Amino acid sequence: MLTAKTSVGDKVAGLDSGADDYLTKPFAFEELLARIRAVLRKKDTQPATTLRADDLVLDLLSHKVTRKGEAIDLTTKEFSLLEYLMRNAGTVVTRTMISEHVWDINFDTDTNVIDVYVNYVRNKVDLGFKKKLIHTVRGRGYILKG
Numbered sequence: 001m002l003t004a005k006t007s008v009g010d011k012v013a014g015l016d017s018g019a020d021d022y023l024t025k026p027f028a029f030e031e032l033l034a035r036i037r038a039v040l041r042k043k044d045t046q047p048a049t050t051l052r053a054d055d056l057v058l059d060l061l062s063h064k065v066t067r068k069g070e071a072i073d074l075t076t077k078e079f080s081l082l083e084y085l086m087r088n089a090g091t092v093v094t095r096t097m098i099s100e101h102v103w104d105i106n107f108d109t110d111t112n113v114i115d116v117y118v119n120y121v122r123n124k125v126d127l128g129f130k131k132k133l134i135h136t137v138r139g140r141g142y143i144l145k146g
Contacts, residue, residue, distance in 0.1 A: 053146025085144040094141035
């Protein structure tokens, strides 16, 4: 946090509200850079190996997917599609976005292959569960809500 507020109460409030550090104005640029380096050293630099949305878990290393602890068997393409949806959870992804990130550059956009695969994944992920995670946004694309 970079601020002009210098009282101890302000510093405590800033740190308690989630700031990793608190620097008051005026400041030396070298000190700011040193504080940034210190915060970055503390951060876990290992990328997440699992993605989670509600009770759905996708393990990027083992390529296993579970929902409420039950294994879900996916093909490689279905896994890639679900991974893309989970990485963009809460955001509408269009068919074009999916084709660019899940299929190769030679993908024929005049087919309904994406819709078919979304349906495959939806049936495997949502079938038999009360809460549905994969939703169609008519005229726009798809969204995974976790």
